Amino acid sequence: MTARIANVTFHAEDPAALARFWCAAMGYPEWTSWEPDEVAALKEAGMDDDQLAERAEAWDQNPAHQRFYFTRYHHERRQRNRMHIDITPFEDRRASREELEAERDRLVALGASVEKTLDGSWGPFEEFAIMMRDPEGNEFCLQ
Incomplete structure (x- = not known):
């Protein structure tokens, strides 16, 4: 089990x-x-x-x-979330920056807000994620 x-x-x-x-x-x-x-x-x-x-x-x-x-x-709430969820618009592939930006805009229209955008690398790997909050302030990342 x-x-x-x-x-x-x-x-x-x-x-x-x-x-x-x-x-x-x-x-x-x-x-x-x-x-x-x-x-x-x-x-x-x-x-x-x-x-x-x-x-x-x-x-x-x-x-x-x-x-x-x-x-x-x-x-x-006395502190920031100690963990968060990561979401992505696709089940079968990695989203492009343009697709993530379009999804960000859709989520903002639903009531989410953007905290910041992470645009960098982790060693040889590109790291692009959009840190967001739902309408009550719970943190999540769009990647």
Whole structure:
């Protein structure tokens, strides 16, 4: 047995809004709510609409694709993220600078912001990445 990543979890002020951003960023169906049978089970367990709104997800139900999970966080962030995710617009090849810049513009239109661009090398290898933040300030890189 080996471990695998079950979710990438974000603490969020507005879980549904952040889920909608990441759904659009990743090409997943837009988040609207939990499935009706899940809502029924949760309500039967005593949860109300406010409690249901404290969590959301971005996923296309494909087990080969990463699931993003959002949970309301009621505390102030005190430091920068200690880890971040890297995303790319293609599954099967490395994106060109022009393609990354086009993807950057698409993500900015969805509500992301650009932190800075890394343009250099690591030994003999080109290193080009765009450091970004989602609408709640979570760091990620586009490469």
